[in-house]
Amino acid sequence: MSSDAHGDASADTGSHAISATVYVVDDDESMRDAVRNLLRSVGLNVETFGSAQEFLAFDMPDVPSCLILDVRLKGQSGLAVQEQIAASELGLPIVFMTAHGDIAMTVKAMKAGAKDFLAKPFRDQDMLDAVAHALASDEERRAANRSVADLRRCYESLTSREREVMAFVAAGLMNKQIAGELNLSEITVKIHRGQAMRKMGARSLADFVLKAEALGIKAPQGMATPARGLRG
Structure with a gap:
């Protein structure tokens, strides 16, 4: 992860700070800390996890969220975690990061719905932009779900x-x-x-x-x- 001026996108990302939460799953503690500090510097709530199991067992609050997920985790790949999240219908937007990515892996992740795929080391601004996009996507999904829920109440x-x-x-x-x-x-x-x-x-x-x-x-x-x- 490289240092860079945050620019306008950081201000946009910070606008989500009141309720949004970003989850970070990486078995590299130094990377977890670096990403957490970056996101908190723009006012975001951040929860970090050293394994997929810890994250999947976490009781997530019902707020706009996104997941920053390392592709290569001990015991379980990030792509496998992506499949589990899709099967659970959480609808959680995922930003992948990896030091070992290749074209095939990127294509598979994006086809499965990943919002972005960042190669380590990445620019701070690229991560902030990816998170801002993912959070905006989740807010749109939640708004659409609320709209349908309102329609169902009317229909009833x-x-x-x-x-x-x-x-x-x-x-x-x-x-x-x-x-x-x-x-x-x-x-x-x-x-x-x-x-x-x-x-x-x-x-x-x-x-x-x-x-x-x-x-x-x-x-x-x-x-x-x-x-x-x-x-x-």
Whole structure:
């Protein structure tokens, strides 16, 4: 790790300091200390571990986070740890570092979702930039998850009939077609659709459909062929 001016990226990284945590896993104590000191110098919370087992046993708080992971660890490779994290669905962004990396290893790590791959010794600024990018990515993922959770809460407030209507609307059926599918009057379908849109906080019919897609709402079985466009 080489010393370098932190520049603008360090200020950006420091903006995450209130809640974000960076985890560092490396069996080289001097490297752990160096990375920890660098990140703490820009105000980040840092937790360090000498082995993958220690890290995986750690009870991580529910805050934006990223992992700085050495590729070659005693007992278990960093790539194997990456696979475990992916299987656990933690969604934790990973920045790899290694003194022994090669092209094949880098490609494998990046294909598996690594955010960056730094060869030791690396510039301080490169590490700060990589961490800033990884933390921003995790914040975006968490925001998206919160958005879907909010949508689910709204969806749970719908009546069973409103959910049926929403599914048909998302599948592209017009009110008249939905009325035929559910054996209802068209005006009744309009009322159900309006109530469902209000409860879902949909600003438009297109927004209503996008929310249904975000929730993974499937088209009802055996429905009529949907009409073209989103017409009422």
